[in-house]
Amino acid sequence: MPGKASRKPTAPRAFAAAHAKAGLALTASLLALGTAAPASADSAAPEVRMIQQSTLDPQALYFVSYDGLVNSSSYQQSGILTHGGFQYAAWYTADRSAVVARRALGTTRWETVALPHRLSVDDSHNTISLGISPQDDRLHVAMDTHNNPVHYFRSKPGLAAGRGAWQAEAFGPLQRTLEGVDVGSMTYPRFVVAPNGKLQLSYRTGQGSGNGVLELAEYDGAWHELGSWTSSTGDYSANGGTSTTRNMYLHGLTYGPRGRLHAAFTWREGDNSVLCDPGGLTNHDTGYAYSDDQGRTWRNNTGEQIATTGTDQRVSISSPGHVVRPSGVDHALINQESQAVDSTGRPHVLVSRVPEDATDCVTDFTAQRRSQGRVYHQHREADGRWVETQLPVPLEAFGRTRIGFDRDDNAYAVMPYGRILTASKASGWTDWTLRFDPQDFNAFGEVLVDDTRAAKDGVISVMYQQRSQGTTPSPIAVADFRLERGGGRIGNGPALAAGPLSGLTFERS
Known part of the structure; x- marks a missing residue:
């Protein structure tokens, strides 16, 4: 129907046409198609049971910029994470103070620490990212940065293992460098732990979204x-225009079980002349590269080395074999969605866009993502083919969806507003089924997910902020879920265990 996204899988000819329009070559041997199975009572997709909720802050900072919230944006990668027997979360309070909190797993009582820094500008890019260095159990906090020097704290050794008092003094003074290492202005700090226990930091430098480069630093x-x-350079042509600069936006930076570092991404062009309409978005393609030496060298989907970190040989628009799912600039493809790796080492990516068979030209990327957008699961098979499956639930939002796995490699996708779908490994992740549709979250849109906890105790923690008006502060909460096989409670309603959001009123948005 006109104005509505089709649920049919995109045809191969549409892939080829869209990619040809962008002036790129389609490698058909690397792409297979799938479609989401309809929900059914006998689906093997795990059920979802909410076990508890807890309040982080009844009055947290709230403002909307770039269609997002500073306390809940996908590019944080780790705004909530688990280490040892504790879970950690961070946000900005109503008075703009940066707060870090922790709780023992299985409890609803959070201990909070206000760090000596307040958010400097109303910009949703300036999120708080957390990292933990397991070699010394320090908690690292990078925040309030969008093309400016980072605001950084590093805790005392052992704090992330429960040693020492949970107080502001344990984090030391505010620093504008990484303990004296001046990396200049940065955006999108992401922490990731390498197999040897070293903590790494990914960040963007350069002139911004259409002309930036990704950097790595390492902590030992x-x-x-x-x-x-x-690299930001090279030529990309579409719709009669040519762009000569761009930025790589990561969907994630994730180590697999064999020590391989996976990076799926999309490109954002710096010149809007490549668009069919000025109201579109210059993101295009799903790219993929991996590193087997902890980020020193990078290879494409077929194993060919295409980059060496710290040299002039970098992953660029011209690098061979890096595009694994062609997608043109005219379909409101979002950047920085999500990525995860299963226990066999296969990378999985979620992307969202307006389907190719819904329109040839997006003219308002924000509105059309809400009215026509769909979410797609893309994963790499052992033979290098990438398979794409369309999730059966419309996006109905501007924001992004998070992906993760339970200990049996069943997948879960947490969509905007806290909707949860699951898919079974047994089906090849084609039986995506809506398992939880909250009636009382009133979440703004994008939510954060602790993708480190499921491997610890089988619980998925979803952190969300309630929708508000203007700049009126609103609550931030964490809801905990279990993925189960049969007999579990599915769907809507109040928490099933202790720790409800007492004293708060929820309304359906």
């Missing part, structure tokens, strides 16, 4: 720069 008790590994 002290920070060291590894250098840049992406």
Whole structure:
């Protein structure tokens, strides 16, 4: 029907046409198609049971910029995470103070610490990202940065293992460098732990969304720069225009069980002349590269080395074999959605866009993502083919969806507003089924997910902020779920265990 996204899988000819329009070649051997199975009573997709909720802050900072919230944006990667027997979360309070909190797993009581820094500008890019260095059990906090020097704290050794008092003094003074390593202005800090226990930090430098490069730094008790590994230069042509600069936006940076570092991404062009309409978005393609030496060198989907970090040989628009799912600039493809790796080492990516068979030209990317957008699961098979499956639930939002796995490699997708779908490994992740549709969250849109906890105790923690008006502060909460096989409670309603959001009123948005 006109104005509505089709649920049919995109035809191969549409892939080829869209990619040809962008001036790129389609490697058909690397792409297979799938479609989401309809929900059914006998679906193997796990059920979802909410076990408890807890309040982080009844009055947290709230403002909307770039269609997002500073306390809940996908590019934080780790706004909530688990280490040892504790879960950690961070946000800005109503008075703009940066707060870090922790709780023992299985409880609803959060201990909070207000750090000596307040958010400097109303910009949803300036999120708080957390990282933990397991070699010394320090908690690292990078925040309030969008093309400016980072605001950084590093805790005392052992704090992330429960040793020492949970107080502001344990985090030391505010720093504008990484313990003396000046990496300049940065955006999108992401922490990731390498197999050898070293903590790494990914971040963007450069001139912004259409002309930036990605860099890596590494911590082994002290920070060291590894250098840049992406390039912003090269030519991209579409719709009669040519762009000569761009930025790589990561869907995630994730180590697999065999020590391989996976990076799925999309490109954002710097020149809007490549668009069919000025109201569109210049994001295009799903790209993929991996590193088997902890980010020092990078290979494409077929194993060919295409980059060496810290040199002039970097992943670029011209790198061979890096596009694994062609998608043109005219379909409101979002950047920085999500990525996860299963126990066999296969990377999985969620992306969202307006389907190719819904329109040839997006003229208002925000409105059309809400009215026509769909979410797609893309994963790499052992033979290098990438399979795409369309989720059966319309996006109905501007924001992004998070993906993760339970201990049996069943997948879950947490959509905007806290909707949860699951898919079974047994089906090849084609039986995506809506398992939880909250009636009382009133979440703004994008939510954060602790993708480190499921492997610890089988619980999925979803952190969300309630919708508000203007700049009126609103509650931030965490809801905990279990994925179950049969007999579990599915769907809507109040929490099933202790820890409800007492004293708060929820309304359906």
